[in-house]
Amino acid sequence: MARASNCSLVSHIDCPGGGQVWVEGTTLFVGHMRQPSGTSIYDVEDPRRPRLLAQIELPRGWHSHKVRVANDVMIVNHERLGPDETPDFGGGLGIYDVSNPARPREIAKWRTAGKGVHRYDFDGRYAYISPTAEGFVGNIMMILDLQDPARPEEVGRWWIPGQWKAGGEPYPWDDWTPPRCHHPLRQGDRLYVSYWHHGFFILDIRDMSKPKPISAVNTSPVYPHPTHTCLVVPTPLKGRKIMVVADEDVAKLWPAAPAFTWIYDITDERYPVSVATWQVEGLDLDGAPQPPMMGCHQPSERFNGTIIPFAWFAKGLRILDVKDPYAPREVGFFEPDAPEGFQLASSNDVTIDRRGLIYLIDRQRGVDILETSVW
Numbered sequence: 001m002a003r004a005s006n007c008s009l010v011s012h013i014d015c016p017g018g019g020q021v022w023v024e025g026t027t028l029f030v031g032h033m034r035q036p037s038g039t040s041i042y043d044v045e046d047p048r049r050p051r052l053l054a055q056i057e058l059p060r061g062w063h064s065h066k067v068r069v070a071n072d073v074m075i076v077n078h079e080r081l082g083p084d085e086t087p088d089f090g091g092g093l094g095i096y097d098v099s100n101p102a103r104p105r106e107i108a109k110w111r112t113a114g115k116g117v118h119r120y121d122f123d124g125r126y127a128y129i130s131p132t133a134e135g136f137v138g139n140i141m142m143i144l145d146l147q148d149p150a151r152p153e154e155v156g157r158w159w160i161p162g163q164w165k166a167g168g169e170p171y172p173w174d175d176w177t178p179p180r181c182h183h184p185l186r187q188g189d190r191l192y193v194s195y196w197h198h199g200f201f202i203l204d205i206r207d208m209s210k211p212k213p214i215s216a217v218n219t220s221p222v223y224p225h226p227t228h229t230c231l232v233v234p235t236p237l238k239g240r241k242i243m244v245v246a247d248e249d250v251a252k253l254w255p256a257a258p259a260f261t262w263i264y265d266i267t268d269e270r271y272p273v274s275v276a277t278w279q280v281e282g283l284d285l286d287g288a289p290q291p292p293m294m295g296c297h298q299p300s301e302r303f304n305g306t307i308i309p310f311a312w313f314a315k316g317l318r319i320l321d322v323k324d325p326y327a328p329r330e331v332g333f334f335e336p337d338a339p340e341g342f343q344l345a346s347s348n349d350v351t352i353d354r355r356g357l358i359y360l361i362d363r364q365r366g367v368d369i370l371e372t373s374v375w
Contacts, residue, residue: 006332006373007317010047010357013367015040017339017346019065021361023353027053027101031067031076033348033363038064039076041101047357047369053102056094061085062116064094070124072099073149078109079116091116091132095149110144110152119183121301122146126155126208128184128191133157135166138180141193143208158203158211160195177253183229185301190214190269192230192243197253200230200245202269215270219262224253229298232266233322237306241267242325249295249313257284258295261310263325278328280315293346300350300358304375307331309358311347317360319374331374334358339365 002009015030016037022029026045032038038058043051056076058064061084064076074096078089092111096104114132118139121128127144140159144152160179162172173179180196191203191211199218203211220226228248232241243266249259263276283295293313300309306323319332336345339362348363358370 002337003335004333006319007334007358007370008372009334010369010371011050013042013050013369014365015367017364017366018348018361019063019363020067020349021351021359021367022067022069023351023359024069026353027069027098028359028367029067029069029074029098030361030367031065033063033065035060035063035081039067039074039104041098041104043101044353044357044369047355050369054104056096056104059086059089062089062091066117066119068120068122068127069098070122072097073107073124073146074098074104075120075122075127075146077117077120079118080114093117093120093127093129093144093152095146095152097149107149108152115139118181121183121185123186126186127152128186130181130183135164137163137165137171138178139182141181141184141191141203141211143205143211156205156208156211158193158213160198160201182227185230185232187232187234190232192232194227194230194245196226197251198227200227202266202272215272217264217272217274219247220253223247223259224256225249225259225296226251228296229301231299231301231303231308233306233325237323237325240265240325241269242322243272244299244308244322246296246298246310248297250292252292255289257287258290260284261296261299261320261328263322263328265325276326276328278320278330280312280318281330283315293344297348298350300352302352304352304356307374309350309352309360311350311360313346313348314344316345316347317350317358317368317370319372321374332372334360334368334370336360336362336366336368 113134225247247259
C-alpha cells in the first residue's frame, strides 16, 4: 500500500514510464522513456479526470524522454537509445508549436552529431542543452537561440578542456570516466551545469558567446554517484546564497550506499561550500552498498519558496524545506506502490503547476497527480 504524509493522491494516469513531466497552464506534457512512446500531452484542467490530447511517437532506436514548454513552443530531446536502428532520424531537438496542444505541429528539427541531446533548460527564448557534438568526447554545454523556432541558432558553447578531441586538446581522463555535460540550469547571468562524474560548474554567461567558468566542485572521487542537477534558491536563506545539488543513484563508480542531496553555500561563488546533506530516513543505515535506483534522483525545477519536491527513485516523492539550509527537513512524502510487474517504484521526475498540484512520473509506468498541505 502507498504511504503518504501531508500528501494525497488526486488521480493516476496509466501511461508508459517517462523521464520528465512539465505543466503549462492546465496542460501536462510527458516525455517517455522507451520508444515508440515519445511525448504525450494531457488536459489536466480537471486533475481528477486527465484527458489524453495527443501523442508523438519516435522511431526505434531513439527516445525523447525530456520535454519543456514555454510561449507555446515545445522542445523535446532526440537521443539514441541502444542500437541505432533508424540512423536517418538523427539526434537533436524536436521543436513544436503547441498553441493547440491537441494538435502539436512540428516547426523544425535541430540536429547534432552523435548520440543527441540529453537534458536541458528552456526559458522561451534560449535553450541550454547538453548535446554530443562533432569532434568532442561526451556531451558538452551549448546555448541555442530559438527567437525564431523554425531556425534555431547556436550562440555559445562550453566544454571542459580536454573534450575537444578534434581540436587536439590533451585528454587527461584515461584513468577516469569520460566527461559528460548533463543538465545546465540558468538563473540570471549564470549557468549552473551538472557534469556527471566530473561534478558541477558555475559559468558566467553575461556574454553568451563566451561562457566563462567561475568555479567547480567534484565529489565523485569520494562519493561515487554522478552529479545530476544544480538548483539555486532564488532568494537568500539566512543571508546566504544557496544551491541544492542532487546526485543521481545510478552509474556508481563502485558499490555504495544510495545517493543523497547536497546543500551548498555559494555566497562567494568562487568557493562553493557544502553545508548540509539530506537522505530519506532509514534508507542508509550503515553505509553498506545497495542496488542502484534506491536513492536520490532529482528535484523539481519549479518549487514554492523554500519547499522543494524531489523524485527519490524507490522512495517516491519527498518534499524538503530548506528554509534552514544547515538543517533541511522533510515536510511531506508520497511513496507509491510499484507499477504492476515491478518490485519497486522508480520515481524519475516531479514538477508542480500554478495550482500547487504535484506531478510525479515513474520511469517504468504511470503518472501520479498529488495534492499537498505543505504549501
